[in-house]
Amino acid sequence: MATVYRNLFAMGTRFDMVLPGIDEETGDFVFSLIRKEIQRLEEMLSNYIEFSSLSKLNKTAPKFPFHADKELFELICDLKKMYTASLGYFDVSIGSYKESGSTGAGDELQAKPFSGSLDEIVTNELEKSIWFSQPGLSIDSGGFGKGLALENVKKVLSDHNIHQGFISFGESSVLVLGNHPFGEGWKVSIPDIYSSESVCVFHLKNNALSVSGNTPANLVKYPQGHIINLIAGARVSKSGLVCVSGPSAFYAEILSTALFIAGEEEQIQILNNFPGYKAVRVSYESNCKIPDIREIEYTSYE
Amino acid sequence: MNDPNNNSRRDFLKTFSLISGSTLLLSQMPWLRDLHAQEPGRRIKLGIIGSGSRGNLLQMYLKDIPECEMSCVCDNYQPNLEAGLAIAGAQAKAYVNHLEMLGKEQLDAVIVATPLHEHAHIVIDCLNAGVHVFCEKSMAKTIEESDNMIKAQQKSGKILLIGHQRMFNVKYQRALQLIREDKIGPVTHIRAYWHRNNNWRREIPSPELDRKINWRLYRDYSCGLMTELASHQIQVANQILGEVPLCVWGSGSTNYWKDGREVEDNVSLVYKYPGGTHLVYDSVNSNKHYGLEEQIMGPKGTMELEGGQMWPEIMPPAPGILQLINQIEHKIFDVIPIGGASWIPDSAATDKGEYIWNEVLESDGTKMEMEAFVSMVRENRFVPELLRQGFYASVATLMGYESIQKNQIVNWPENLSL
Known part of the structure; x- marks a missing residue:
């Protein structure tokens, strides 16, 4: 059996898939299904596609209740729960703030203190409708799209009896299945930016890993950072990463963003709301060439 | 002193040195190997025959070449003649008949940029008079005329260069080099198109001048979209495949600009090359959304030559x-x-492909083509491959035109002189 490698460009980044132990024909077939699924999700969730479901929702819901299909409705309900569980640090209504200013450096952002629940997104379970009670509100899929896609990819692979593989979306969201062909699980490392060493290694099996943050190199290009803290009303410009592993790529992606924004005490609180998820914080602050690495939870990730 | 001529020479030499760095590239383009930096010396005497808009553009480039002098201009339409003389300079003499000009002037070479139907007889007259010739594309209005031009060149031994400027466009020649280096695998398919959304008419001072000025729209003078646009892209396809087409089948009609024109406002053709590779071509005058492009496809990737980009079929793996x-x-x-040092936020990633040539080009190759022609004339150096490209592009173009007119498959003709 060969090792099948396939990739594609989607959701503004690259998707790479390595599946050991299957033949090329099966690989091609499964990849065609995965490509369709990712494209379907992108057509559902991209704000850059005028007629995506999310674009229609953002356009309609500030005026009238938007009747969503079951998949989108349940997703929005889930995202609302994530807002509460992340103490407001994961907030899909971030799209409103991107629209009000540009995304470039020096944006004037309005603070939005944690309210306990995302009540301005009003959902009606009976009618499967969504309404935005706050004018100008807009949902952005940037913080969860790749994780959701990886979860759906996992299902496609499982449906076709493929239980071994390494799948990366943008190298910031990773899904691993089963074992490396020559070892137990998969060892995923976060490389040191100053040397060829690793700053930490995650030994994963049937797990996902998500990385969020700013490297010093990113901050040269985007000095204000690309992640927004709505609670503070500011971009997060600290230099460092948060890496989260856990069973779901969707939740891992949400958590890594929320934990990167949150303060140290809140990080523990948030993690407690996500049993089974582990996080490591890597800091490049203090002008120190050796990153400050801390586990947020004292659970071994080995 | 700021001499614009020196700037031109510097640009040419810079471009030439950039593309001539590869022996493989030179092996694909012998005409570039034959070009050398010109030492100051004798200026060649050029005559301009046909000084309409295209002729004027060629003159603008020639004006910047210190090794040539435009000593006379010939055009039988007074406004064009005056425009040509204005560019050529005070020393230029005016003619309305090319035979008279050939008889009176001691010319090294001529530039022929007349309407298509005039190409053959003028070029043949010039070659017979012992003058080197640059003739704008397309070569001639019929295959027989094109072949007669070849015979005249062979008899005279003079240079005949047909104006397919993409042969002198760095981006195109770099693409050719990458194709020969197997960057996209063997070329298995070519798709090319040239779409415009306008009536293709020029303003006329009075109605009786319509056919003279808008000659591109009438069958007595032109083969329409095929000779005026498609010929460029057919030349590119021939050069990339290193072959000439076995046959072509095409169709065309006038489905939008029903304004009395005689040539089609839309054409669609399929050229079949040896080995089963096809060039699928279309050109329309009623939509410009897709513009102009040549898409070269192989099992390992796709190139878009006008846009100057290529995309591998499979992206190389991330590190x-x-x-x-x-x-x-x-x-x-x-x-x-x-997520290492090279990791950047996902939003910054795009699928822009790779650039074939990532510098902004000053010209589409026409400027370099003019410089090359002057260089060839000064060195009395005929480059047969260049004429072959022009001739074969003309034959293939006119096969397509014939196929459209007869509504039947047309095969590559036998017994051509080249």
């Missing part, structure tokens, strides 16, 4: 993924790095 693939190949279980 971490490549490391993983190598580990598996070598039966090693090791760490897989992600």
Whole structure:
């Protein structure tokens, strides 16, 4: 059996898939299904596609209740729960703030203190409708799209009896299945930016890993950072990463963003709301060439 | 002193040195190998025959070449003649008949930029008079005329260069080099198109001048979209495939600009080349959304020559993924790095492909083509491959036109002189 490698460009980044132990024909077939699924999700969730479901929702819901299909409705309900569980640090209504200013450096952002629940997104379970009670509100899929896609990819692979593989979306969201062909699980490392060493290694099996943050190199290009803290009303410009592993790529992606924004005490609180998820914080602050690495939870990730 | 001529020479030499760095590239383009930086010396005497808009553009480039002098201009339409003389300079003499000009002037070479139906007889007259000729594309209005031009060149031994400027466009020649280096695998398909959304008419001072000025729209003078646009892209396809087409089948009609024109406002053709590769071509005058492009496809990638980009069929693996693939190949279980120093926020990633040539080009090749022609004339150096490209492009173009007119498949003709 060969090792099948396939990739594609989607959701503004690259998707790479390595599946050991299957033949090329099966690989091609499964990849065609995965490509369709990712494209379907992108057509559902991209704000850059005028007629995506999310674009229609953002356009309609500030005026009238938007009747969503079951998949989108349940997703929005889930995202609302994530807002509460992340103490407001994961907030899909971030799209409103991107629209009000540009995304470039020096944006004037309005603070939005944690309210306990995302009540301005009003959902009606009976009618499967969504309404935005706050004018100008807009949902952005940037913080969860790749994780959701990886979860759906996992299902496609499982449906076709493929239980071994390494799948990366943008190298910031990773899904691993089963074992490396020559070892137990998969060892995923976060490389040191100053040397060829690793700053930490995650030994994963049937797990996902998500990385969020700013490297010093990113901050040269985007000095204000690309992640927004709505609670503070500011971009997060600290230099460092948060890496989260856990069973779901969707939740891992949400958590890594929320934990990167949150303060140290809140990080523990948030993690407690996500049993089974582990996080490591890597800091490049203090002008120190050796990153400050801390586990947020004292659970071994080995 | 700021001499614009020196700037021109510098640009040419810079461009030439950039593209001539590869022996493989030179092996594909012998005409570039034959070009040398010109030492100051004798200026060649040029006559301009046909000084309409295209002729004027060629003159503008020639004006910047110190090794040539435009000593006379010939055009039988007074406004064009005056425009040509204005560019050529005070020393230029005016003619309305090319035979008279050939008889009176001691010319090294001429530039022929007349309407298509005039190409053949003028070029043949000039070659017979012992003058080197640059003739704008397309070569002639019929295959027989094109072949007669070849015979005249062969008899005279003079230079005949047909104006397919993409042969002198760095981007196109770099693409050709990459194709020969197997960047996209063997070329299995070419799709080309030229779409415009206008009536293709020029303003006329009075109605009786319509056919003279808008000659591109009438069958007595032109073969329409085929000779005026398609010929460029057919030349590119021929050069890339290194072949001439076996046959062509095409169709055309006038489905939008029903304004009395005689040529089609839309054409669609399929050219079949040896080995079963096809060039699928279309040109329309009623939509410009897709513009102009030549798409070269192979099992390993796609090139778009006008846009100057290429896309591999499979993106190369990200560094971490490549490391993983190598580990598996070598039966090693090791760490897989992600999100490293090179990692950038996802929103910054795009699928822009790779650039074939990432510098802004000053000209589409026409300027370099003019410089090359002057160089050839000064050195009395005929480059047969260049004429072959022009001739074969003309034959293939006119096969397509014939196929459209007769509504039947047309095969590559036998017994051509070249």
